[in-house]
Amino acid sequence: MNEFELIARLTKSLPTNEAVVTGAGDDCAVLDLGVPDKLILFKTDAVVEGVHFTRETPPEKIGRKALARCLSDIAAMAGTPVAALVTIGLPKDFDAGFVAKIYDGLKGVAEQYGVAIVGGETTTNPERILISIALLGTVPRGRLVLRSGAKAGDAIFVTGELGGSLAGRHLDFEPRLAEARWLAEHFTIHAMMDLSDGLAGDLRHIVHASKVGAVLLKTALPVARAAKLRARAGADAKPATLAALTDGEDFELLFTVAGQDAVKLLDGWKKKFPEVKLSCIGKIVAGEGIELRDKSGSQKLNAHGYVHFA
Amino acid sequence: MNEFELIARLTKSLPTNEAVVTGAGDDCAVLDLGVPDKLILFKTDAVVEGVHFTRETPPEKIGRKALARCLSDIAAMAGTPVAALVTIGLPKDFDAGFVAKIYDGLKGVAEQYGVAIVGGETTTNPERILISIALLGTVPRGRLVLRSGAKAGDAIFVTGELGGSLAGRHLDFEPRLAEARWLAEHFTIHAMMDLSDGLAGDLRHIVHASKVGAVLLKTALPVARAAKLRARAGADAKPATLAALTDGEDFELLFTVAGQDAVKLLDGWKKKFPEVKLSCIGKIVAGEGIELRDKSGSQKLNAHGYVHFA
Numbered sequence: 001m002n003e004f005e006l007i008a009r010l011t012k013s014l015p016t017n018e019a020v021v022t023g024a025g026d027d028c029a030v031l032d033l034g035v036p037d038k039l040i041l042f043k044t045d046a047v048v049e050g051v052h053f054t055r056e057t058p059p060e061k062i063g064r065k066a067l068a069r070c071l072s073d074i075a076a077m078a079g080t081p082v083a084a085l086v087t088i089g090l091p092k093d094f095d096a097g098f099v100a101k102i103y104d105g106l107k108g109v110a111e112q113y114g115v116a117i118v119g120g121e122t123t124t125n126p127e128r129i130l131i132s133i134a135l136l137g138t139v140p141r142g143r144l145v146l147r148s149g150a151k152a153g154d155a156i157f158v159t160g161e162l163g164g165s166l167a168g169r170h171l172d173f174e175p176r177l178a179e180a181r182w183l184a185e186h187f188t189i190h191a192m193m194d195l196s197d198g199l200a201g202d203l204r205h206i207v208h209a210s211k212v213g214a215v216l217l218k219t220a221l222p223v224a225r226a227a228k229l230r231a232r233a234g235a236d237a238k239p240a241t242l243a244a245l246t247d248g249e250d251f252e253l254l255f256t257v258a259g260q261d262a263v264k265l266l267d268g269w270k271k272k273f274p275e276v277k278l279s280c281i282g283k284i285v286a287g288e289g290i291e292l293r294d295k296s297g298s299q300k301l302n303a304h305g306y307v308h309f310a
Numbered sequence: 311m312n313e314f315e316l317i318a319r320l321t322k323s324l325p326t327n328e329a330v331v332t333g334a335g336d337d338c339a340v341l342d343l344g345v346p347d348k349l350i351l352f353k354t355d356a357v358v359e360g361v362h363f364t365r366e367t368p369p370e371k372i373g374r375k376a377l378a379r380c381l382s383d384i385a386a387m388a389g390t391p392v393a394a395l396v397t398i399g400l401p402k403d404f405d406a407g408f409v410a411k412i413y414d415g416l417k418g419v420a421e422q423y424g425v426a427i428v429g430g431e432t433t434t435n436p437e438r439i440l441i442s443i444a445l446l447g448t449v450p451r452g453r454l455v456l457r458s459g460a461k462a463g464d465a466i467f468v469t470g471e472l473g474g475s476l477a478g479r480h481l482d483f484e485p486r487l488a489e490a491r492w493l494a495e496h497f498t499i500h501a502m503m504d505l506s507d508g509l510a511g512d513l514r515h516i517v518h519a520s521k522v523g524a525v526l527l528k529t530a531l532p533v534a535r536a537a538k539l540r541a542r543a544g545a546d547a548k549p550a551t552l553a554a555l556t557d558g559e560d561f562e563l564l565f566t567v568a569g570q571d572a573v574k575l576l577d578g579w580k581k582k583f584p585e586v587k588l589s590c591i592g593k594i595v596a597g598e599g600i601e602l603r604d605k606s607g608s609q610k611l612n613a614h615g616y617v618h619f620a
Binding site: 006007009010011013014015016017019020022023024025029031033034035036037038040042043044045046048050051082083085087089094096099100103107110111114115116117118119120121122123124125126127128130132134136138 | 316317319320321323324325326327329330332333334335339341343344345346347348350352353354355356358360361392393395397399404406409410413417420421424425426427428429430431432433434435436437438440442444446448
């Protein structure tokens with residue numbers, strides 16, 4: 001049983017109650033706790049030594065990444081983060097200075113985005129450092145964007161550039177909070193999520209949740225320089241397009257809007273966020289699955305997000 | 311640097327904002343998100359294999375305990391739990407059946423107390439299972455009880471019996487949610503917390519936060535049968551009173567009320583909760599520190615919660 005199968009089994013028939021608007025399966029859980037004009041967003045995310053960072057990673061960047069990942073999930077719902085709890089699992093022989101610097105990184109990104117750190121705990125995790133963040137946010141009622149609203153005819157957009165994130169950007173990315181709020185304020189965004197597993201895998205979540213299919217244009221994919229550099233690095237290098245589709249840890253926004261809004265949105269974006277790339281990479285279609293098209297034809301992306309290149 | 315020193319260092323000058331009512335240092339963080347009649351409670355708590363449970367612990371009880379610990383913290387604020395996120399760190403070779411049973415335990419206690427499980431994640435923690443729960447709750451404005459409100463002259467109460475919890479009760483305890491809400495509804499509770507580290511250590515949090523001292527009456531301490539049995543078990547056994555003061559994992563309520571309310575509260579409690587013991591164990595005094603009194607005199611409890619028995 002792999003991780004996805006286990007999650008499917010565990011999240012079947014979870015207890016619910018009248019406060020739940022959206023439970024497991026979107027970027028954040030959404031709750032209605034009776035705030036007149038807002039819904040509550042609730043998210044947890046963990047990073048583990050040896051999996052998401054190493055002892056060689058600058059500790060401030062570990063802390064920064066731990067919280068920024070969660071902030072990116074709040075962005076994916078067009079929300080505003082409010083307060084975080086920090087759980088740190090530590091070996092017995094932890095280096096207090098290293099842990100304090102992790103916290104400095106956490107505090108820095110929290111201050112940058114107006115998030116309060118309201119506590120948490122330290123616990124023992126003998127073999128490695130583990131940091132789990134719990135984050136609360138809010139979103140105005142009527143502005144919430146889920147993964148499930150994509151419609152045939154929608155244009156598919158992605159912010160920034162994709163692929164090669166592990167060369168550095170995964171530690172330094174800025175969560176697209178302001179961008180997502182601006183989008184939800186000025187346009188009817190049908191579906192949105194943040195890219196963490198890679199475009200090919202993540203877009204599958206949108207098409208599954210929305211019961212539609214998608215066509216991507218290979219030449220329209222914004223391939224990051226880091227992915228291109230690595231593609232030239234040697235015989236075992238990953239093709240740059242494949243990297244953009246599957247590397248993951250991009251923490252960019254993926255969203256869809258009605259085709260008729262696409263040009264207006266692109267124009268408005270260029271004025272508002274001139275330094276952040278926005279690319280229209282394809283369209284939502286009736287049916288299911290994801291096709292990747294170029295001038296030589298069309299290929300299916302398979303269930304694990306990998307395209308079979310000819 | 312030990313855990314307490316590290317926490318003191320990490321929690322100094324944490325980022326805050328206008329939503330924060332109470333940050334780090336109480337049983338839960340308290341937020342004002344604009345619900346007209348309620349405040350929001352926010353808590354995380356983790357259990358780790360080899361520390362809080364073993365592979366021999368029945369997995370349903372591991373899941374039950376993981377969530378019940380957090381519920382006990384919501385009880386400590388006189389709140390009502392609403393929704394939980396579950397983070398599970400798993401070794402690569404995890405036993406899917408074992409993990410599913412942990413989840414069954416989680417779901418069972420969630421259903422029992424009306425809590426929705428709204429998602430979470432699985433992540434890799436190669437050497438051992440780690441479960442971190444993030445929990446949201448609410449408390450009516452004006453009913454919130456903190457640790458910091460104890461006043462000289464208050465009577466100190468504790469629910470249930472203390473000590474020897476590791477013999478079994480730590481896996482089976484019922485969080486005192488209904489009891490705490492009843493207390494806050496019918497009486498002016500000055501300070502309250504749940505007992506997790508042991509009475510001697512936990513009461514120190516109340517007297518520190520409230521800038522008062524306390525006197526405990528040794529004969530009034532409700533020593534659990536499990537602690538008494540273990541005290542008789544052999545030469546290396548812990549005296550039963552010391553066990554009641556320091557074993558921890560009791561998950562009972564510790565609270566203070568004005569001395570003049572004490573008799574009325576005890577009478578009301580006996581009618582409302584005839585099956586749950588409630589003991590008046592001492593009083594809050596001006597000054598600082600905690601004294602333990604019996605007919606032979608008085609002893610100080612030291613900073614680590616251990617009393618030096620003669």
